[in-house]
Amino acid sequence: MPRCDIPDDLRPIGPPRGGRITIVSASVGAGHDGAADALALRLEADGFLVDRHDFLDLLPARLGRLLAGVYHRLLTSAPSGYQRIYAATERSGSPGPVVRALLRGAERRTLRAVGARSQAVVSTYPLASQVLGALRRDGRLGVPAFTYLTDFSVHPLWVAPGIDAHLAAHPVPAEQAAALGAAGVRVTGPVTGPRFAAADEAERRDARDLFGLPQDAPLALLVAGSWGVGPVRESAAEIRDSAAAEPVIVCGRNTALAERLRADGFRYVHEWIGDMPRLMHACDVLVQNAGGLTSLEAFAGGLPVASYRCIPGHGQTNAAALDEAGLAVWIRTPQDLTPVLSDLVKGPLGERQRAAGLALMSPDPGPAAVIAAAALPQPQVGRRRHLAVSRGKLAAATLTAALSLGVGAPLAHAYASDGGRLPRLAHSLVERCEL
Structure with a gap:
């Protein structure tokens, strides 16, 4: 035929x-x-x-x-x-x-x-x-x-x-x-779910109340896919120690990882999240290690994205491609974590990436x-x-x-x-x- x-x-x-x-x-x-x-x-x-x-x-x-x-x-x-x-x-x-x-x-x-x-x-x-x-x-x-x-x-x-x-x-x-x-x-x-969209200040505050998050602290949403793979504990500790943002960690279906993180003293640890759009509304930056769908969902929500401690294979090649596209900066060393996260949360780098991510989500025809x-x-x-x-x-x-x-x-x-x-x-x- x-x-x-x-x-x-x-x-x-x-x-x-x-x-x-x-x-x-x-x-x-x-x-x-x-x-x-x-x-x-x-x-x-x-x-x-x-x-x-x-x-x-x-x-x-x-x-x-x-x-x-x-x-x-x-x-x-x-x-x-x-x-x-x-x-x-x-x-x-x-x-x-x-x-x-x-x-x-x-x-x-x-x-x-x-x-x-x-x-x-x-x-x-x-x-x-x-x-x-x-x-x-x-x-x-x-x-x-x-x-x-x-x-x-x-x-x-x-x-x-x-x-x-x-x-x-x-x-x-x-x-x-x-x-x-x-x-x-x-x-x-790209194509993402319709609920992934930018939030205003009132929606941001409501989302923080919903998840029991502090209203005034900068928050970094740390994700590791539905399997919770990669050096998540190391990333979480380095984000916390950077003082640039408080980590909010999503472990997917990796219950054991969530338990270890709670034992490590992290306050905001989640397993599988059914309302990821609202959790993204609550945070100031996304830190990811695989470059998959969650990054696209963050772009749709106007959330700046950083790649850090990426998993092998597609995690690293996706990080390189996202960095080349100007959509997500690839933080390659712990020494760069504090200045880059600070710039993403409240600096010009974050503003540029928010604009680039939102622009990516409005092509014609789709x-x-x-x-x-x-x-x-x-x-x-x-x-x-x-x-x-x-x-x-x-x-x-x-x-x-x-x-x-x-x-x-x-x-x-x-x-x-x-x-x-x-x-x-x-x-x-x-x-x-x-x-």
């Missing part, structure tokens, strides 16, 4: 009504799902029905949860090893044979998830983009396929041949994607409008017959892939260059049998 070419000057002609769009995300942290949530809200407001799928559930033999779990353990227990693996896959530019075999095993489930009635499909996760691009390239997926780049830096695995358009929040990630050969690169601006405008009226999804797989082969492939895969994309290069028997066996089994 022919592809749908998306012109560079595409603009929506008005709010579409009555169609269906599929979004494929992944519950790896909260950033990919958060971006999918925001896109879904905008598309539903334009009259579309939105189907949501977690790519981890589309991988064969329940290996998606294993992938996420091992990735989590690497970030928390072996960050230097993860940095080396991330850098290696960045140089290689493509998944290794084990990951390619695993992704091939997800193709039939992904086609079924998209279904016959979707007018377009959107990925907010790089491995999902790889599968959708392959389906689009060989004609089995007959509707436009988009990648919404949730990161400010673009790892090569975000760029999937066959994807119709790669949507970027800013020219910096757009230029990176284009340099990697991405098709249909478009700067659409990613949801681009996706809506390109949706096709009647998609048809082709089917391909596949070999059945016996229970014995399924068990063997599951075990082999689990042992060989590790964390998926970041470890693919290491396994691909290993030359061992397990990667070759996993590749052979999953390639022959769509699990």
Whole structure:
């Protein structure tokens, strides 16, 4: 089936009504799902029905949860090893044979998830983009396929041949994607939830009362993603000792971290926060270590952002990209923490970054409008017959892939260059049998 070419000057002609769009995300942290949530809200407001799928559930033999779990353990227990693996896959530019075999095993489930009635499909996760691009390239997926780049830096695995358009929040990630050969690169601006907006002084004071925060002290909101990873305790102590701001710490779902911080004597420690817009209203600056969705939400709320003690891999590359864009200063040493935080809280640097962040949030048309405008009226999804797989082969492939895969994309290069028997066996089994 022919592809749908998306012109560079595409603009929506008005709010579409009555169609269906599929979004494929992944519950790896909260950033990919958060971006999918925001896109879904905008598309539903334009009259579309939105189907949501977690790519981890589309991988064969329940290996998606294993992938996420091992990735989590690497970030928390072996960050230097993860940095080396991330850098290696960045140089290689493509998944290794084990990951390619695993992704091939997800193709039939992904086609079924998209279904016959979707007018377009959107990925907010790089491995999902790889599968959708392959389906689009060989004609089995007959509707436009988009990648919404949730990161400010673009790892090569975000760029999937066959994807119709790669949507970027800013020219910096757009230029990176284009340099990697991405098709249909478009700067659409970011998408965040509608409640992330700038607050006036009355809203700020109400928010501080709501969370039991002091009215007159400068407050630094310290975040570490939904998993609470990275050297958070060190960052919190250094912010407190800087005297530039009092730390307000969000640990996500890391209950153990929250307990340790309370034992350390920190007064304002939270676990998962359901009302992050109000907590942002209460604070004067955001300090983050991963450069994901929370940074974009802070920009929407007029909150200056600093990157500090960033986690390996995407945390550091995102910090560099945000710094290049003039949106979030990257504080590289503890000695720079006090003067930079002071400037962000009440100096010209903070004013510049607030203005830049708010300006970023008002592009035309926005990613949801681009996706809506390109949706096709009647998609048809082709089917391909596949070999059945016996229970014995399924068990063997599951075990082999689990042992060989590790964390998926970041470890693919290491396994691909290993030359061992397990990667070759996993590749052979999953390639022959769509699990």
